[in-house]
Amino acid sequence: MPNYQGVWSLSTQFQNASGWPSPPSIGLFGGGVTGGNVIDKIFIETAANSTDFGDLTVSRAELCACSSTIRGVFIGGSGNVMDYVTITSDGNAADFGDLLTSLSSASSSSDKTRGIVFGGYNSGEVNVIQYITIASTGNSQDFGDLLSATSESAASASSTRAIMGGGNSTTEVNVIQYVTIQSTGNATDFGDLTVARRQLASCSSSTRGLFGGGWDGSSIRNVIDYVTIASTGNATDFGDLITSMYQLAACSSTSRGVFGGGDTNAMEFVTISSTGNATDFGDLTRSTRYLAACSNAHGGLS
Secondary structure: OOOOOOOOOOOOOOOOOOHHHOOOOOEEOOOOOOOOOOOEEEEEOOOOOOEEEOOOOOOOOOOOEOOOOOEEEEEOOOOOEEEEEEEEOOOOOOOEEEOOOOOOEEEEEEEEEEEEEEEEEEEOOEEEEEEEEOOOOOOOOEEEEEOOOOOOEEEEOOOEEEEEEEEOOOEOOOOEEEEEEEOOOEEEEEOOOHHHHHHHOEEEEEOEEOOOOOOOOOOEEEEEEEEEEOOOOOEEEEEEEOOOOOOOEEEOOOEEEEEEEEOEEEEEEEEOOOOOOEEEEEEEEEHHHHHHEEOOOHHHHH
């Protein structure tokens, strides 16, 4: 096309969608014994102290959390409450709906659309599995049952399978169980953790699930172990946390897992695809325990 004096020459360039930069991997840590309504924010790929995100609708501890790429949901810990936030937008949480029953000390994980809530405590350990549709609001629905009633476990996921490990079923257990997220039904045995323990935390890439910390009945542990989520079998030693921690929480991107809290303000990270000991990440805004964490980039979203 010829150019003429005094006339603009316009051209248009289209960029393939895959060329756009990915949104940052954001992790949220919410609730806890201290600062129970506080939500902290981190950028998972950048080691640094957390910053204030907003507040939960109800101050509480012994809760759990799950998330899609857009929304994080904080579950239980005070009655049957669930509340949610938009992960990329700082601000206070809003009411999501209600659990089937009041629960504390449950665990949860998710894929892109559905969150799974495992067990918990209500005048004793329960064996119920529940699910929510994260993009909507509303009450949870029955999914199936655990192999046994369990609380204080930890859960993570791939895009197809949710795994739950450890917990308290009258005593500390080493059992790992799994479900197919987009189905309903009872949990199936996966294998065993390297150490029976409760009050641990879990995070995942799209292929590998990690379980870190916990209480083994006599001592606080620094152990991290891992499984390949698509298979079944016993966990393998991954490495150690810097500090023995329990009553902690964890979140992840597809490459990095961050463990935080556990009656401290410390956060530590590992590279999920490798094995090795954790490295210092930074500090939460407060020292707390019995908190929950989620992210917009965990392995269930791949």
